[in-house]
Amino acid sequence: MIQNNERFFLSASVLSLPIKYREVIILYYYDGLSIVEISHILNVNENTLKTRLKRARGKLRVLMEGREVHG
Template identity: 60%
Template sequence: MDGNKKINRNDKDVWFEEIMDQYGDRLTKLCYNYTKDWNLAEDVVQEVFISCYKEYENLDRIVSFQAWIFRITINRCKDLLKSSFFKRVLINSSLLAMAKTPEPTPEMATLQTSEEALLSECVMALPIKYREVITLYYYEELSVEEISVILKMNGNTIKTRLNRARQKLKVLLERRR
């Protein structure tokens, strides 16, 4: 198995806890980049872990566990974004309107002044096809080859998207400073 550390496959429950520890935060952040809703991202990750638990017996058939779990997560996020529930309930909800009020809370005002918050905000403003490659390349520190496997795209397409994403980020950062 790939990833940051070797995971014990001998005991299903131990294995499950270890993958939750190793991938939980990373997958939740990845989901958040798609959904822009932390609670929804946590729900998607929970579904992904349920899928992992069900696939325990088939682990030997999975060539790259990390690529596999990222692919499942990305697919679940994309399915959610396509669903009528997401479009109807979340996009049109009054909660979204409240989140876009002109007066930020003191905590949000502090976060907005930091460079990291500005960069995160700009990354989140990118179209999804650029946001996903930026997230996987810079935040997950995956190689172009690994990203191409996860997204099932040609490596040159990934490189092109990374370059375009960097250009768009540069423009966004310059506008917001």
């Protein structure tokens, strides 16, 4: 039950991200695509995608840590 709650919160947190961060998280982690593949799909430079992925992870980390404090 707790694990399902964590998954739900993580999914909700991903969906709350701005689209440019959300799409790279979904394509990389949920769809299992590589940075190169995502680059071709979105027509975005690979280094830009790496930066977006890093920033998205940071935003998710802050959201998850906030939940631990409040939840």
